[in-house]
Amino acid sequence: MTILDRIIAQKEIEVKDLKAIYAFKQQKPVKRRSLYDSIQKSDTMSVIAEVKRASPSKGEINQKVDPVAQAKQYEKAGATAISVLTDRQFFNGSMADLSSVASAIPELPLLCKDFMIDRIQIDTAVDHGASIILLIAAALKEEQLRDLYGYAKSLGLDVLFEVHNEKEAETALRIGADIIGINNRDLKTFNVDLATTERVAALIKDENIAIVSESGIRTREDVAFAEGVGAKAVLVGETLMRSANIEATMNDIRIPLHKAVR
Template sequence: MTILDKIIEQKKVEVQELKVIYSVQQSENVKKRPSLYESFKNLENIGVIAEVKRASPSKGVINDEVDPVAQAKAYAKAGAGAISVLTDRQFFKGSMADLSAVAEEVDLPLLCKDFMIDEVQIDVAKDHGASVILLIAAALPEERLRELYQYARSKELDVLFEVHDEEEAEMALRIGARIIGINNRNLKTFEVDLGVTERVASILKDSNCLLVSESGIRTKEDVEQVAEAGAKAILVGETLMRSPNITDTMNEIRIPLTKAVK
């Protein structure tokens, strides 16, 4: 059983609990945020989705003392175009409380980074301030992914649709995804290869998708590599979480797109 399988099994348990205890609030005072797709579409520098992440199954504890609000504010001040908050409790030490707290203080597009398998999770994410949710192609059958995608869009949420190979990229296009995340980490072996972005991006070049490269991005050279492949944005967690100076790190990775794209 892969770690993704284990996480999905845990999510099934959580979904059953949510269906018993959760009633949708969707209060009228939810902060209106700019669309991730619209705000990243015409950037001069690569867009950065900066992630608040305490831990991960592959890296263990990264920073479990982090103040999510202070971290998110530092990201915003340093030039992040969006914030991602890990809300999975068991595997990533996150929580919906983290998302809510960040939502109160930051006006940028806000991604609820979790493993979505049911509509109730999308409702919870929206109620806690998210403007973007994550769908992972490897997690569910295509028809179920399509249902969840359409449900999220009907709630005026953007969807970061995560793929790992060419076949999943084709599926993303069939579903109509307009923000496609290419994850350089193999969810079965945890190996990271930036060549994944290069291979998968070639299929998506003629689409109007916003391409986001995820995982394993540490240096300016890494960013240049994925930008040349066609990525217009990057999702960066561990590198920023471990950075002794977020502004310096952000300045290094926010390269001009015009120079990178051939």
């Protein structure tokens, strides 16, 4: 059983519990800036800056982080959007983290970073302030992805549709995803290869699709490579979480867009 298999099995348990106990506010999503529009209109590399305490691949990253203080530093340093890990068992995150960041950062696009397998998780993310949800192609069948994508869009949410190979990219294109995240980390082996962005982005010809390179982004050179093969945004977690100077790190990776089709 892969790590992804274990995570999805845990999500099935969590969804069952949610359906038994969760009382919805049934509120409409908070109106925030559009992630899609922000990426498409930017002249520099957009950065989705992530609040992440730990991960299965890296172990503890920053367990003592104050999510609000971290997110405020990201906002001040020019992040395009904030991503908050909400998975508890594997990433030590929580919906409370998302909610507190949502209250403190009212305008930036806000991603609930979790493994979505059911509509109830999307409702929960909305109730806690998210304006973006993540869908992972490797986690679900195409009909499930199509259902969750359509539901999220019906609520006015942006969807970061994550793929890590050509077959998954074709699924994203069939469903009509307008923000495609290319994860350089194989979720089954957790190996990281930036060439994944180059290989998969070559299939995405439509300039109206925003490409986000995810995982393994550490240096300005990494960002320049991603930009050169078509990415307009990067999702950066560990590098920013470990940074001693977030503003300097952010300035280093928010490079001008030259080669990316806009």
